[in-house]
Amino acid sequence: MKVKNELITCEICDAQTSLDDALFDEQAEVYFCDNGCFEDWADDNFHDIVEQYREMHVYAG
Numbered sequence: 001m002k003v004k005n006e007l008i009t010c011e012i013c014d015a016q017t018s019l020d021d022a023l024f025d026e027q028a029e030v031y032f033c034d035n036g037c038f039e040d041w042a043d044d045n046f047h048d049i050v051e052q053y054r055e056m057h058v059y060a061g
């Protein structure tokens, strides 16, 4: 059960955000305060994300 009003720290901008408002990346296990910070993080981790996408979704014909 979730604790109400728990604060998390955004991986990108270090902002404190309530858990209810935050985004959680279950793969990288990091929190983001909003979609913009997630996109910044995705830019920084572009290679890993492409690799993971490829492993999960791309098959040789």
Ligand SMILES: [Zn+2]
Pocket (backbone or CB within 6 Å): 010, 011, 012, 013, 014, 015, 032, 033, 034, 037
């Ligand atoms: Zn942020």
